[in-house]
Amino acid sequence: MGWRSVIISQHAKLSYASHLMVVQTRDGINQVPIEDVQLLLVSTTQAVITTALLSELAKQNAKVVFVDRNMQPNCELVNNYPNNRSVDLLIDQFNWSQKRKELLWTKIVHEKIKNQIQVLQIYKHETEELSGELEKLEVNDLTNREAVVARKYFPLLFEQEKFSRRSGSAVNAALNYGYSILLSMFDREIVERGYLTYLGIHHRNNENQFNLGSDLMEPFRPVVDYWVANQDFTELTPDVKYGLIDALNIEITYCEHHMLLRNAISKYVGDCLKYLSGQSKELELKMELNHEVPNNALINHV
Amino acid sequence: MRLLIMFDLPVETSKQRKAYRHFRKDLINQGFTMIQYSVYVRVCVNRKSAEFIEKKVSNFLPEAGVIQSLMLTEKQYNDMHFLLGKEKEDVRNYSGRTVIL
Numbered sequence: 330m331g332w333r334s335v336i337i338s339q340h341a342k343l344s345y346a347s348h349l350m351v352v353q354t355r356d357g358i359n360q361v362p363i364e365d366v367q368l369l370l371v372s373t374t375q376a377v378i379t380t381a382l383l384s385e386l387a388k389q390n391a392k393v394v395f396v397d398r399n400m401q402p403n404c405e406l407v408n409n410y411p412n413n414r415s416v417d418l419l420i421d422q423f424n425w426s427q428k429r430k431e432l433l434w435t436k437i438v439h440e441k442i443k444n445q446i447q448v449l450q451i452y453k454h455e456t457e458e459l460s461g462e463l464e465k466l467e468v469n470d471l472t473n474r475e476a477v478v479a480r481k482y483f484p485l486l487f488e489q490e491k492f493s494r495r496s497g498s499a500v501n502a503a504l505n506y507g508y509s510i511l512l513s514m515f516d517r518e519i520v521e522r523g524y525l526t527y528l529g530i531h532h533r534n535n536e537n538q539f540n541l542g543s544d545l546m547e548p549f550r551p552v553v554d555y556w557v558a559n560q561d562f563t564e565l566t567p568d569v570k571y572g573l574i575d576a577l578n579i580e581i582t583y584c585e586h587h588m589l590l591r592n593a594i595s596k597y598v599g600d601c602l603k604y605l606s607g608q609s610k611e612l613e614l615k616m617e618l619n620h621e622v623p624n625n626a627l628i629n630h631v
Numbered sequence: 632m633r634l635l636i637m638f639d640l641p642v643e644t645s646k647q648r649k650a651y652r653h654f655r656k657d658l659i660n661q662g663f664t665m666i667q668y669s670v671y672v673r674v675c676v677n678r679k680s681a682e683f684i685e686k687k688v689s690n691f692l693p694e695a696g697v698i699q700s701l702m703l704t705e706k707q708y709n710d711m712h713f714l715l716g717k718e719k720e721d722v723r724n725y726s727g728r729t730v731i732l
Contacts, residue, residue, distance in 0.1 A: 332676045332728060333730060334728060334729045335730045335732065336730065337732050338731055338732065347656070348660045349662070359721070359732055360721070360722065361722050361723065362662030362673075362723065364662065365662065571731055575729040577728075589728075591728075
């Protein structure tokens with residue numbers, strides 16, 4: 330139900346009163362209806378938050394993300410027992426057929442590479458080499474084209490031959506920030522549908538609680554890249570962060586429908602889970618970026 | 632999309648006043664904000680959700696009085712002129728999808 334991202338950027342107290350999230354700051358009191366909140370980012374370490382509010386937000390399946398002292402997102406609130414999780418659903422998740430997992434992973438990688446190519450094309454870079462790699466994609470990406478493409482893609486997009494995702498540059502910091510916000514949105518959708526985020530289809534890192542989210546988000550990463558590549562900054566300033574969160578409202582085309590990124594994520598996660606659990610036989614994933622000003626931005630939001 | 636609720640409720644007997652207080656409180660619980668006395672507004676994502684909330688409101692109406700609702704698009708609402716006074720500065724009266732506090 331939620332459709333709003335709320336960012337807390339200053340010293341504040343967050344509490345709950347009559348179905349509203351009450352935010353007291355130095356400037357005064359603000360109230361936001363709980364059911365409107367989809368993502369609450371507490372982007373400061375100087376906020377207090379009441380347990381009543383946390384539990385109400387969890388009840389509404391809102392995602393709450395906290396940051397560390399460097400203002401990078403570092404933890405999030407995960408619903409323990411969403412009311413639609415049943416034993417049957419979990420058994421079903423543990424028994425997802427290997428074949429379906431592999432086919433879905435292939436589609437995901439295919440879609441990711443396609444989107445990467447699209448981002449490069451929007452910024453008028455050469456993409457022939459990457460298209461060649463895309464054609465070599467095998468079932469379950471046995472030859473790891475995903476990594477091969479990524480290694481070529483980032484230096485191309487950011488026009489630096491030595492670009493490395495591991496360096497501590499501002500661009501990397503921004504990408505990491507955007508990805509973690511994106512991941513939290515996927516976790517939200519997965520938990521809302523009653524599934525566990527631990528069990529992925531390709532990622533199986535023991536220390537990653539969000540393997541499934543990390544799997545499913547792959548095709549959407551290029552949206553963050555697309556946004557970051559369009560900006561010119563040398564430092565990860567608050568404005569860049571707010572822009573990254575606002576990027577959830579970019580309009581994209583998903584399965585031939587124009588929709589906001591946050592709504593597309595919801596639909597996409599639903600489609601993937603339905604496919605994995607055998608409720609749908611076919612799966613069509615097709616997303617495209619629209620490089621234009623969305624309609625809702627012109628008529629004053631919503 | 633905006634859902635506007637305007638009401639005139641009788642406040643002669645204590646029973647009527649109680650009904651009025653309850654109705655007002657319920658509106659606030661639904662996320663409405665007061666833009667004038669007896670005029671409340673709520674931001675909705677689309678017409679469907681506005682209709683849904685309108686239905687919810689019609690479930691807690693008091694017995695007597697006049698209550699009217701009106702749905703406006705964001706464009707229509709923003710074209711409203713302020714002949715006197717200023718807009719309420721409240722997050723609930725803001726329709727952006729990203730709110731920075």
